[in-house]
Amino acid sequence: MKSALILIDVQKDFCPGGALPAPDGFTIVPVINQLMDQFKWVIATKDWHPKGSIHFDKWPIHCVQYTEGAEFPIELDFEKINEIFLKGTGNLDDGYSAFDATNISLEKWLKERQIDTLYFCGIATDYCVLESAKHALRLGFNTYIITDAIAAINVQPDDGKNALENLQAKGAHLISSKKVITNLGLNLING
Ligand code: VGL
Numbered sequence: 001m002k003s004a005l006i007l008i009d010v011q012k013d014f015c016p017g018g019a020l021p022a023p024d025g026f027t028i029v030p031v032i033n034q035l036m037d038q039f040k041w042v043i044a045t046k047d048w049h050p051k052g053s054i055h056f057d058k059w060p061i062h063c064v065q066y067t068e069g070a071e072f073p074i075e076l077d078f079e080k081i082n083e084i085f086l087k088g089t090g091n092l093d094d095g096y097s098a099f100d101a102t103n104i105s106l107e108k109w110l111k112e113r114q115i116d117t118l119y120f121c122g123i124a125t126d127y128c129v130l131e132s133a134k135h136a137l138r139l140g141f142n143t144y145i146i147t148d149a150i151a152a153i154n155v156q157p158d159d160g161k162n163a164l165e166n167l168q169a170k171g172a173h174l175i176s177s178k179k180v181i182t183n184l185g186l187n188l189i190n191g
């Protein structure tokens with residue numbers, strides 16, 4: 001089993017003060033910083049929309065390409081990221097799933113490295129983490145969700161909770177960062 005940590009959309013616009021914030025957006029950053037040391041492979045997605053995207057019929061304008069809101073928060077140790085996958089890049093493209101990234105094919109990238117197990121963290125539990133992890137399960141990846149390293153937008157108060165129940169029913173494993181770090185650390189480094 002070869003594993004990767006995948007950071008979904010840890011971007012300023014999804015953190016408090018941003019355009020479409022998850023209330024716990026900053027809280028998860030130190031947890032993610034710790035997790036990154038456990039993995040040989042650390043990858044990240046960025047929501048990366050063109051200004052005129054139809055996506056903004058549904059959402060406040062956020063994560064526009066090359067703007068500050070699309071950047072990683074400065075507290076994130078982003079130099080540890082091996083590859084960045086850009087999604088939602090077309091005018092007609094919501095890009096909720098990491099596997100819809102357009103600059104590099106995520107599935108191909110993982111297969112080339114024989115990575116078959118994904119540990120998800122990031123934002124938002126109820127949208128892009130949910131859709132990316134569902135997509136990973138459909139493609140046959142072993143799928144873990146690190147429950148204290150994700151943050152929900154919670155348009156409805158239970159959206160994050162429901163997303164996790166939905167994922168668990170589909171075969172995803174829920175795990176704490178502590179468990180990843182203490183129990184699995186050494187195996188994962190072998191990536
Ligand atoms: C997201 C809503 C709109 C996400 C992106 O990253 O979860 N949510 N665009």
Ligand code: ZN
Nearest residue numbers: 047055063088
């Ligand atoms: Zn978006």
